[in-house]
Amino acid sequence: MQNALPLTATEHSLPVFDYLVDRDFASDVLAGLSQQQKQLQPKYFYDQQGSRYFDQICALKEYYPYQTELALLPKVAQDLAQRFTGDSLIVEFGAGSLVKVKPLLQALPGIRQFVPIDISGEHLALACQQLQRDFPAVAVSPVVGDFCTTLTLPVMPLQHCIGFFPGSTIGNFTPAQARQFLCNARQTLGPDGWLLIGVDTKKSPVYLHQAYNDAAGITARFNRNILTRINRELDAAFRPETFEHYAFYNAGQSRIEMHLVSTEEQVVDVFGTAVAFSVGESIHTENSYKYSPDEFMQLAATAGWHTEQHWLADKKLFATYLLRSS
Numbered sequence: 001m002q003n004a005l006p007l008t009a010t011e012h013s014l015p016v017f018d019y020l021v022d023r024d025f026a027s028d029v030l031a032g033l034s035q036q037q038k039q040l041q042p043k044y045f046y047d048q049q050g051s052r053y054f055d056q057i058c059a060l061k062e063y064y065p066y067q068t069e070l071a072l073l074p075k076v077a078q079d080l081a082q083r084f085t086g087d088s089l090i091v092e093f094g095a096g097s098l099v100k101v102k103p104l105l106q107a108l109p110g111i112r113q114f115v116p117i118d119i120s121g122e123h124l125a126l127a128c129q130q131l132q133r134d135f136p137a138v139a140v141s142p143v144v145g146d147f148c149t150t151l152t153l154p155v156m157p158l159q160h161c162i163g164f165f166p167g168s169t170i171g172n173f174t175p176a177q178a179r180q181f182l183c184n185a186r187q188t189l190g191p192d193g194w195l196l197i198g199v200d201t202k203k204s205p206v207y208l209h210q211a212y213n214d215a216a217g218i219t220a221r222f223n224r225n226i227l228t229r230i231n232r233e234l235d236a237a238f239r240p241e242t243f244e245h246y247a248f249y250n251a252g253q254s255r256i257e258m259h260l261v262s263t264e265e266q267v268v269d270v271f272g273t274a275v276a277f278s279v280g281e282s283i284h285t286e287n288s289y290k291y292s293p294d295e296f297m298q299l300a301a302t303a304g305w306h307t308e309q310h311w312l313a314d315k316k317l318f319a320t321y322l323l324r325s326s
């Protein structure tokens with residue numbers, strides 16, 4: 001594929017493709033806050049501070065998805081090394097801190113290029129600099145953008161194109177959006193593409209509840225930070241301390257829901273629009289869907305992906321799937 005956009009110079013040394021447009025943020029916020037059940041899209045959690053909070057969440061003992069997936073990856077990488085012996089590239093969707101790709105880069109000597117896509121440019125650029133130092137033989141080509149859309153990527157023509165979408169971020173989409181993401185990823189990765197994807201499993205709600213209600217209150221800070229970000233970037237006047245973090249497992253929908261609940265009756269100025277809250281009224285900030293392996297493989301099949309192999313973590317707490325475009 002050819003480069004579709006000019007490279008932007010940044011204070012960091014790696015060239016970064018930047019696809020983001022700020023006005024989407026403003027219109028998404030206003031549209032979400034005008035609905036009867038107010039909502040904000042979870043992708044807006046990840047400004048620099050939000051990305052830092054998320055890294056802290058990943059270090060929590062309660063947040064099992066991170067540790068369980070990470071523990072599974074060396075075995076996954078070993079199996080992939082047998083399968084992908086030629087020159088390959090990895091495209092990571094929603095790359096974050098780039099920790100999970102390392103076992104793959106270590107085990108697969110044929111990886112020539114790594115293209116991480118993330119919405120948080122600063123966080124991504126810093127993580128890429130470090131990764132490039134650790135893996136000098138791999139061309140690291142960061143892209144700042146919304147991976148929910150189809151993107152034309154600055155990729156080299158190599159034998160295998162492997163998408164990587166760890167962390168169960170697919171769970172933050174509704175099943176219809178998840179299917180759309182899988183269809184888009186198939187287009188982005190090409191007709192011979194592969195996708196390695198981590199998906200959280202269904203399990204006891206007790207586990208789930210603890211993972212999203214940690215004792216140190218980091219998830220609560222992560223949740224409220226979206227209001228601080230809106231204040232700073234869009235000139236709104238939220239008082240984040242008047243919103244409580246509330247997360248629960250909705251068994252009927254197989255999802256964790258996160259909300260910010262107003263503790264006061266209040267009217268908030270959101271760049272010129274008055275948004276009224278009654279006491280106890282919530283902003284729905286995130287869903288995190290959980291799938292049984294059968295459910296997920298079926299969903300992937302509806303988007304044109306065949307499951308070649310899957311791996312289950314200890315106690316079936318998490319699953320990783322290798323999908324092949326069919």
Ligand code: AVI
Pocket residue numbers: 057065167168169170171172211212219286287288
């Ligand atoms: C990024 N995503 C998969 C996380 C999740 O578990 O849904 C985000 C998160 N929200 C609260 N804790 C972590």
